[in-house]
Amino acid sequence: xxxxxxxxxxxxxxxxxxxxxxxxxxxxxxxxxxxxxxxxxxxxxxxxxxxxxxxxxxxxxxxxxxxxxxxxxxxxxxxxxxxxxxxxxxxxxxxxxxxxxxxxxxxxxxxxxxxxxxxxxxxxxxxxxxxxxxxxxxxxxxxxxxxxxxxxxxxxxxxxxxxxxxxxxxxxxxxxx
Amino acid sequence: xxxxxxxxxxxxxxxxxxxxxxxxxxxxxxxxxxxxxxxxxxxxxxxxxxxxxxxxxxxxxxxxxxxxxxxxxxxxxxxxxxxxxxxxxxxxxxxxxxxxxxxxxxxxxxxxxxxxxxxxxxxxxxxxxxxxxxxxxxxxxxxxxxxxxxxxxxxxxxxxxxxxxxxxxxxxxxxxxxxxxxxxxxxxxxxxxxxxxxxxxxxxxxxxxxxxxxxxxxxxxxxxxxxxxxxxxxxxxxxxxxxxxxxxxxxxxxxxxxxxxxxxxxxxxxxxxxxxxxxxxxxxxxxxxxxxxxxxxxxxxxxxxxxxxxxxxxxxxxxxxxxxxxxxxxxxxxxxxxxxxxxxxxxxxxxxxxxxxxxxxxxxxxxxxxxxxxxxxxxxxxxxxxxxxxxxxxxxxxxxxxxxxxxxxxxxxxxxxxxxxxxxxxxxxxxxxxxxxxxxxxxxxxxxxxxxxxxxxxxxxxxxxxxxxxxxxxxxxxxxxxxxxxxxxxxxxxxxxxxxxxxxxxxxxxxxxxxxxxxxxxxxxxxxxxxxxxxxxxxxxxxxxxxxxx
Amino acid sequence: xxxxxxxxxxxxxxxxxxxxxxxxxxxxxxxxxxxxxxxxxxxxxxxxxxxxxxxxxxxxxxxxxxxxxxxxxxxxxxxxxxxxxxxxxxxxxxxxxxxxxxxxxxxxxxxxxxxxxxxxxxxxxxxxxxxxxxxxxxxxxxxxxxxxxxxxxxxxxxxxxxxxxxxxxxxxxxxxxxxxxxxxxxxxxxxxxxxxxxxxxxxxxxxxxxxxxxxxxxxxxxxxxxxxxxxxxx
Ligand SMILES: Cc1cc2nc3c(=O)[nH]c(=O)nc-3n(C[C@H](O)[C@H](O)[C@H](O)COP(=O)(O)O)c2cc1C
Ligand code: SF4
Ligand code: SF4
Ligand code: SF4
Ligand code: FES
Numbered sequence: 001x002x003x004x005x006x007x008x009x010x011x012x013x014x015x016x017x018x019x020x021x022x023x024x025x026x027x028x029x030x031x032x033x034x035x036x037x038x039x040x041x042x043x044x045x046x047x048x049x050x051x052x053x054x055x056x057x058x059x060x061x062x063x064x065x066x067x068x069x070x071x072x073x074x075x076x077x078x079x080x081x082x083x084x085x086x087x088x089x090x091x092x093x094x095x096x097x098x099x100x101x102x103x104x105x106x107x108x109x110x111x112x113x114x115x116x117x118x119x120x121x122x123x124x125x126x127x128x129x130x131x132x133x134x135x136x137x138x139x140x141x142x143x144x145x146x147x148x149x150x151x152x153x154x155x156x157x158x159x160x161x162x163x164x165x166x167x168x169x170x171x172x173x174x175x176x177x
Numbered sequence: 178x179x180x181x182x183x184x185x186x187x188x189x190x191x192x193x194x195x196x197x198x199x200x201x202x203x204x205x206x207x208x209x210x211x212x213x214x215x216x217x218x219x220x221x222x223x224x225x226x227x228x229x230x231x232x233x234x235x236x237x238x239x240x241x242x243x244x245x246x247x248x249x250x251x252x253x254x255x256x257x258x259x260x261x262x263x264x265x266x267x268x269x270x271x272x273x274x275x276x277x278x279x280x281x282x283x284x285x286x287x288x289x290x291x292x293x294x295x296x297x298x299x300x301x302x303x304x305x306x307x308x309x310x311x312x313x314x315x316x317x318x319x320x321x322x323x324x325x326x327x328x329x330x331x332x333x334x335x336x337x338x339x340x341x342x343x344x345x346x347x348x349x350x351x352x353x354x355x356x357x358x359x360x361x362x363x364x365x366x367x368x369x370x371x372x373x374x375x376x377x378x379x380x381x382x383x384x385x386x387x388x389x390x391x392x393x394x395x396x397x398x399x400x401x402x403x404x405x406x407x408x409x410x411x412x413x414x415x416x417x418x419x420x421x422x423x424x425x426x427x428x429x430x431x432x433x434x435x436x437x438x439x440x441x442x443x444x445x446x447x448x449x450x451x452x453x454x455x456x457x458x459x460x461x462x463x464x465x466x467x468x469x470x471x472x473x474x475x476x477x478x479x480x481x482x483x484x485x486x487x488x489x490x491x492x493x494x495x496x497x498x499x500x501x502x503x504x505x506x507x508x509x510x511x512x513x514x515x516x517x518x519x520x521x522x523x524x525x526x527x528x529x530x531x532x533x534x535x536x537x538x539x540x541x542x543x544x545x546x547x548x549x550x551x552x553x554x555x556x557x558x559x560x561x562x563x564x565x566x567x568x569x570x571x572x573x574x575x576x577x578x579x580x581x582x583x584x585x586x587x588x589x590x591x592x593x594x595x596x597x598x599x600x601x602x603x604x605x606x607x608x609x610x611x612x613x614x615x616x617x618x619x620x621x622x623x624x625x626x627x628x629x630x631x632x633x634x635x636x637x638x639x640x641x642x643x644x645x646x647x648x649x650x651x652x653x654x655x656x657x658x659x660x661x662x663x664x665x666x667x668x669x670x671x672x673x674x675x676x677x678x679x680x681x682x683x684x685x686x687x688x689x690x691x692x693x694x695x696x697x698x699x700x701x702x703x704x705x706x707x708x709x710x711x712x713x714x715x716x717x718x719x720x721x722x723x724x725x726x727x
Numbered sequence: 728x729x730x731x732x733x734x735x736x737x738x739x740x741x742x743x744x745x746x747x748x749x750x751x752x753x754x755x756x757x758x759x760x761x762x763x764x765x766x767x768x769x770x771x772x773x774x775x776x777x778x779x780x781x782x783x784x785x786x787x788x789x790x791x792x793x794x795x796x797x798x799x800x801x802x803x804x805x806x807x808x809x810x811x812x813x814x815x816x817x818x819x820x821x822x823x824x825x826x827x828x829x830x831x832x833x834x835x836x837x838x839x840x841x842x843x844x845x846x847x848x849x850x851x852x853x854x855x856x857x858x859x860x861x862x863x864x865x866x867x868x869x870x871x872x873x874x875x876x877x878x879x880x881x882x883x884x885x886x887x888x889x890x891x892x893x894x895x896x897x898x899x900x901x902x903x904x905x906x907x908x909x910x911x912x913x914x915x916x917x918x919x920x921x922x923x924x925x926x927x928x929x930x931x932x933x934x935x936x937x938x939x940x941x942x943x944x945x946x947x948x949x950x951x952x953x954x955x956x957x958x959x960x961x
Contacts, residue, residue, distance in 0.1 A: 088850050091827055097857035098825060098874070137854060144850040148829035171847030176840050177828025462900065479897065484773040484793045637878060637897070637904035638774045644819035647902045648853040668852060675815040678788055678808075679776045 004163055005053045007039035008083075009073060011066045012093045012132065013059025016149040017084035018042070021056070023152035031156075034163055052077045054162055060086040060093040061133040065126035074139040079162055082135045083155070085148040085176055092148075094132035103128040143167075146174045178439035180325055180446055183316065190317035199234040199276050201225075202252040202305055203263075206391040207423050208245035208384070213264070217249045220265035224272035234276050237314070240392020242305035243546045247287055252305055259287040291561050292543045297524065299532045300508045301548045304392035309427050312434040315395040321440050323511035327403050328448045331514075336407040337363060340510060343518035344530035349375055349466075349503030350578075350607050350683065352596035358500065361490040362408040365498035372405045372413040373475070373494070373501045377459045377466030379418065380579035381630070383610040385534035386504050388546050390417070390424035393508070394431035398454060400507030402441065403514065405452045408500050412453055415504075416471045419458040428456055463580075463634035467682050468501040470636070481636045482682035503608075505534055526552030529595035533606070539576075539613035540566045549594070556590040559613055570615040574699070578607030580630045581687035583694030584620065603694040605687055619714035620699040621706050624691045625653035631688035642685030645676040649692060656703065657717040659710040666703055670696060734800040749791035749802055750778055760804045761813060761842055764879035765792040766929055768955035769888045772880050776816050777842065780804045788812070810846065817848045820877045822855045823902070826932075831875065833933030836943040839877060860905070865915030868938055869927050871906075876934040878904050882926035885951055894920045906934075925951065
């Protein structure tokens with residue numbers, strides 16, 4: 001049987017979901033038998049590939065680069081999974097949405113008001129969106145794995161469901177936060 | 178007052194009326210006042226004096242005649258000559274030509290016979306023909322006879338039976354059988370019992386109840402007194418919108434007059450029945466007209482609905498059995514008692530008897546307040562009474578039932594107006610608003626407009642209405658700006674279904690109607706917005722957005 | 728002693744007392760119905776709509792926390808339709824204001840969060856609102872974050888009916904409704920608040936809370952029913 005082409009992506013998140021993914025411990029090895037990791041922050045691949053079977057996306061969409069990337073991911077992926085609260089509903093990443101002009105305001109707070117040296121907003125980074133978006137505000141999402149971070153066990157269960165062609169049913173099994 | 182005194186007074190008044198050859202009724206209700214109705218009234222009185230016809234011509238200050246777009250309107254009897262856009266100068270001419278020379282001034286007459294032809298005035302029987310501030314005027318046309326009849330010749334059960342046999346249904350929107358409701362209140366254990374006349378009328382563009390109160394307040398009071406007798410209550414409240422100052426004034430004076438004549442108060446017509454009425458001013462919200470919200474408001478709490486059961490009939494004001502009826506419902510009652518339930522049930526259709534008042538507005542040639550027999554078709558209302566849409570325009574849809582009424586297309590115009598047919602088609606009877614739209618309206622934009630109204634008016638108590646409608650509005654708003662996809666249409670339907678079925682009160686339960694019916698009958702317009710990013714009516718996608726119904 | 732009423736809930740024959748709510752009858756018989764605005768010991772509100780049930784013979788849905796039982800009533804507490812609607816209710820509450828569980832005091836002991844888990848609300852189909860109400864930290868022991876309030880009015884009812892003070896009430900209407908102290912006073916400056924803490928004990932979410940204590944440490948719901956039970960002398 002051909003291996004399932006899996007990708008994992010890190011957008012605006014804290015990488016905690018990826019930590020949790022790795023926390024599957026020895027189960028990662030079982031998983032490795034069934035999958036081929038074609039794109040991931042833990043693999044050195046530059047461009048998001050084509051023909052991906054399953055993509056786990058951690059993090060919300062916070063800037064224009066991520067917006068483009070997510071659309072590309074959607075085009076190239078059969079099953080897109082929102083991994084973790086930021087991807088599912090914005091979570092902490094989206095807290096800035098409560099600020100007026102949050103795109104400018106958030107940079108000002110971080111790089112001007114709270115900086116002791118070089119008080120200036122960075123210019124060479126991708127432009128922030130006016131509003132942080134959850135994945136499903138941008139593209140269709142096929143499965144959701146909430147949690148901050150989702151437990152390694154839940155990630156494992158959902159992946160196994162997907163690899164075996166089942167639709168994951170999360171009732172009673174997940175927890176926001 | 179003794180029974181004989183009422184008869185004597187009525188006779189005297191009728192004779193006085195007959196002694197005049199002409200009667201000029203000048204509408205001085207909220208519709209005509211801003212257009213100088215009082216100056217017109219003075220002009221008529223001056224002219225009558227000037228031409229020395231005071232003896233044969235009576236000038237009366239009356240309530241609404243129904244043709245508000247022709248304000249100020251004046252009705253000359255006999256013959257019901259209706260003059261439009263009367264000015265003080267024209268008033269003088271009318272007196273000179275019509276009264277003195279016996280030649281009605283054709284050029285000023287309302288030429289539109291069709292407007293009245295299909296109408297039938299039962300509730301509005303006296304509006305525009307009597308002076309609402311003169312209780313004697315009401316007595317002259319048979320006023321308080323029905324109360325007399327009820328108190329002296331009928332048992333409370335008899336009254337309830339008569340009303341039940343008439344088939345009268347509540348005109349406040351839900352169409353619950355009035356006789357049945359009265360029976361529930363009459364049988365409910367507990368005392369004292371209360372009667373509430375609902376005159377909150379919070380729907381924008383609807384003014385039938387206001388007109389009734391301004392033009393014929395005693396019909397409401399008499400209906401209330403009869404209801405109170407039937408259910409065993411001694412205390413009534415009229416819950417009236419505070420935005421209706423003229424109605425409030427008129428009702429206040431009417432209550433005083435009725436008290437001083439003994440139609441309200443202790444031992445009415447020398448029977449053991451006593452009944453008192455007080456006014457309560459509304460809390461200024463649409464939802465305050467919902468019956469359980471009224472209860473809260475009268476008790477001095479926030480006007481928020483509560484779940485039913487228990488119904489007000491079981492546990493109403495201060496936990497006591499309470500009858501809540503719309504004022505139009507109540508105004509029907511005296512006629513039913515006088516003319517009989519058989520007469521009443523011969524009007525309208527089999528399952529839906531009597532008449533209904535509607536405020537006909539929007540893109541029609543003859544807007545105004547109308548009263549039609551139930552069962553009349555929408556086509557007759559829009560095209561015959563309303564005279565169709567303005568020249569050069571095409572009819573697109575008609576909204577029945579106020580802000581949360583559904584929009585019905587051309588192919589449903591032959592639908593008879595009754596509670597069942599309207600509900601089945603996705604509209605509601607509501608409080609009687611009919612708004613006509615022509616081809617300049619975008620249905621998506623229109624649905625959004627009315628959804629926004631309901632978002633603003635939601636009391637915020639229950640999740641579906643408070644949070645759900647707001648989301649619905651945002652999605653519709655997105656459509657008008659080209660956001661969304663075809664899949665979103667089924668999400669909208671799903672959300673609407675939830676709001677409709679899970680909301681606590683009628684506001685939330687009906688608020689999705691504009692969206693659901695436009696999705697049902699005008700789906701292509703939604704598809705054009707989300708797929709082609711195009712607005713067929715050319716309203717949306719412009720800077721500043723659409724404007725809803727003007 | 729009021730007369731016993733027989734009804735069926737989910738096909739089971741049960742006996743309830745006259746005047747009792749469907750919810751109470753269900754609970755007594757070990758039948759679970761999700762609730763949120765309901766709080767044992769105070770009057771019912773009927774706003775959240777989580778506890779809706781179907782009653783045979785009516786197309787309507789009924790809030791079981793407030794609908795009294797009736798003889799012969801056939802109640803259904805669970806169905807595909809009810810589950811679908813309950814999901815919507817939780818989803819809309821989560822979307823109505825910014826609920827960020829990961830940084831919330833109530834994380835782990837929040838009834839809304841728990842219901843999301845239970846009903847499988849693993850994502851939101853509608854965009855979220857990001858309200859920016861100011862957090863009221865003026866009281867020395869308690870805090871109030873309106874951004875997490877779900878307008879269940881439990882706090883208002885507890886304050887009014889149990890503490891007897893009525894410091895809290897709703898201001899404005901619709902989506903702008905807001906729980907306020909006195910006439911929209913800061914909590915710390917409220918003249919009527921007795922600082923009893925019952926409101927924060929009653930709050931199902933992280934909107935009212937004791938400063939410096941995770942909610943998991945404060946036994947919540949039970950406090951009110953305990954007080955009411957004691958008072959009734961049972
Ligand atoms: C949001 C809402 C607003 C309402 N407004 C009015 C109103 O303005 N006037 C009215 O008579 N009924 C209104 N009703 C209906 C009343 O709740 C009640 O059904 C009616 O007054 C009963 O009288 P009826 O049996 O004579 O129709 C409203 C209902 C809802 C849900
Ligand atoms: S349906 Fe709307 S108006 Fe009625 S109780 Fe619920 S929130 Fe209030
Ligand atoms: S109140 Fe509950 S649902 Fe809201 S953020 Fe806190 S834990 Fe999450
Ligand atoms: S503050 Fe808490 S208890 Fe009070 S209404 Fe809001 S969510 Fe309910
Ligand atoms: S628990 Fe019954 S409506 Fe909220």
